[in-house]
Amino acid sequence: MIKKIKATVFEKIILIFLILLGVATFGAYFVILNKCLFIKNYNPKNINFKNPNNIAVLKAPCGNVIIELYPDVSPNAVERFKTLIKTNAYDNVAFHRVIKNKLVQAGDLEFGKKGSLDYGKIGNGKSGLGTIKSEIDNNFNFLKGSVGLARTFKNDTEDSQFFIILQDEPLYDGEYTPIGKVLYGLDILEKIKHQRHSEYVLRPNFIKSFKMLN
Amino acid sequence: MHLLKTIFLSIILIAPVKANTIYDLIKIPHLEIYKINTENKLKYFYAAAPFRLGTQKNIVCSNPNKKALEKKYKIIYKNLSRYSYDYLKKINLKYIVMCENLSISELYTAGIPDNIMKTLILDIKFNEDYFERVIHHEVFHIIYLQHREIFNDGEWIEFNSSKFKYAECSTCTKNIGLKKYDKTKGFFTEYSKSTAAEDMAEVYSHMIYLKKNEINQIRKLDPILDNKISYIKNKIKQIHNSFTFGD
Numbered sequence: 001m002i003k004k005i006k007a008t009v010f011e012k013i014i015l016i017f018l019i020l021l022g023v024a025t026f027g028a029y030f031v032i033l034n035k036c037l038f039i040k041n042y043n044p045k046n047i048n049f050k051n052p053n054n055i056a057v058l059k060a061p062c063g064n065v066i067i068e069l070y071p072d073v074s075p076n077a078v079e080r081f082k083t084l085i086k087t088n089a090y091d092n093v094a095f096h097r098v099i100k101n102k103l104v105q106a107g108d109l110e111f112g113k114k115g116s117l118d119y120g121k122i123g124n125g126k127s128g129l130g131t132i133k134s135e136i137d138n139n140f141n142f143l144k145g146s147v148g149l150a151r152t153f154k155n156d157t158e159d160s161q162f163f164i165i166l167q168d169e170p171l172y173d174g175e176y177t178p179i180g181k182v183l184y185g186l187d188i189l190e191k192i193k194h195q196r197h198s199e200y201v202l203r204p205n206f207i208k209s210f211k212m213l214n
Numbered sequence: 215m216h217l218l219k220t221i222f223l224s225i226i227l228i229a230p231v232k233a234n235t236i237y238d239l240i241k242i243p244h245l246e247i248y249k250i251n252t253e254n255k256l257k258y259f260y261a262a263a264p265f266r267l268g269t270q271k272n273i274v275c276s277n278p279n280k281k282a283l284e285k286k287y288k289i290i291y292k293n294l295s296r297y298s299y300d301y302l303k304k305i306n307l308k309y310i311v312m313c314e315n316l317s318i319s320e321l322y323t324a325g326i327p328d329n330i331m332k333t334l335i336l337d338i339k340f341n342e343d344y345f346e347r348v349i350h351h352e353v354f355h356i357i358y359l360q361h362r363e364i365f366n367d368g369e370w371i372e373f374n375s376s377k378f379k380y381a382e383c384s385t386c387t388k389n390i391g392l393k394k395y396d397k398t399k400g401f402f403t404e405y406s407k408s409t410a411a412e413d414m415a416e417v418y419s420h421m422i423y424l425k426k427n428e429i430n431q432i433r434k435l436d437p438i439l440d441n442k443i444s445y446i447k448n449k450i451k452q453i454h455n456s457f458t459f460g461d
Contacts, residue, residue: 153330171235
């Protein structure tokens with residue numbers, strides 16, 4: 001006959017504690033893995049915009065980044081940017097250059113596409129639409145959240161690549177072509193994958209989609 | 215040795231990538247901002263530590279003494295403030311780098327112009343007597359490089375007497391005096407005789423630095439310099455019509 005042994009109160013407490021610890025550890029594992037936790041996602045449909053025709057919505061891994069474009073400041077650059085957005089050219093394109101707390105850069109349509117990423121050439125790709133003239137003769141201040149078109153060392157080489165700055169960059173004033181500013185979702189950009197030792201990202205995050213609001 | 219290598223590699227791998235906007239823009243390391251909000255939008259940097267540049271790393275400059283930098287910055291700023299934003303844009307000059315003991319292949323030099331990077335590196339310790347004028351001499355080199363198609367060395371050489379020959383290069387001669395000749399005879403200084411480009415830069419810098427009546431006097435007495443001055447004036451007008459020399 002098997003004698004039933006009753007657990008003491010102390011043993012029951014230990015058991016409950018161990019179960020709770022297991023749950024907490026398991027939960028924490030997912031919390032740590034989920035970099036997007038506690039990041040607010042913005043739904044552009046719930047926001048009223050002054051110029052809805054100039055609002056672009058970039059869907060990043062952690063949510064929507066809502067950008068207002070400035071056609072009055074850089075008409076040609078914004079027109080190019082809108083053309084590419086409307087043709088879904090930026091969908092599945094890598095954030096290939098990311099410097100923590102400084103900038104994220106994307107838009108290499110030739111070597112930065114998901115599935116055909118070329119680490120050897122990324123950052124040098126073209127859109128196929130040709131380059132456009134720099135629009136730097138304005139008094140635009142590159143403050144945190146500003147969006148600009150990237151270029152080579154020479155002016156008038158802007159194409160499809162763009163960057164968003166995560167801190168004020170007064171040295172960019174008059175140097176790069178501004179195209180807009182992030183209205184909502186800077187914290188989403190701060191969660192984009194970066195590399196500690198390099199500006200260029202191995203296995204980067206991708207733009208899920210990039211669309212005009214209207 | 216292995217231990218040293220391991221430590222070195224560890225430092226590289228542990229050190230996070232450091233964002234350096236100035237380096238990103240003009241590819242000169244160890245610079246810090248001195249002044250960026252200027253009226254003509256020139257941005258002034260200084261070397262916070264010595265730097266080496268070029269594929270051969272043959273351009274070398276040191277970090278300046280703070281007091282000297284303060285003093286020389288005022289002089290540089292005053293001289294470069296005479297150039298408008300529009301003019302600077304056309305000649306492609308935007309960044310001024312101030313450092314000490316600037317040399318290229320171990321030859322000391324007042325400045326190194328780089329129109330591609332829109333940068334002029336200036337040695338703040340360069341010859342005190344001619345420091346101000348030399349700033350404009352270096353500005354001319356930026357203009358010359360940026361508008362190479364405008365300046366014709368052959369045409370320029372024709373202004374000189376047929377017996378005269380420039381040196382093979384600006385550093386191929388020991389005659390590098392910067393003192394203005396009392397009797398000019400076609401050249402403002404000894405250094406003018408080094409190359410056509412240096413001669414043009416000397417003419418340009420004197421046109422900026424000297425008073426209008428001094429220039430007029432020289433033009434009256436020296437027909438060669440008169441031609442050279444007209445040439446520079448016309449070429450600069452081609453670049454920026456409203457630019458004026460002298461006072």
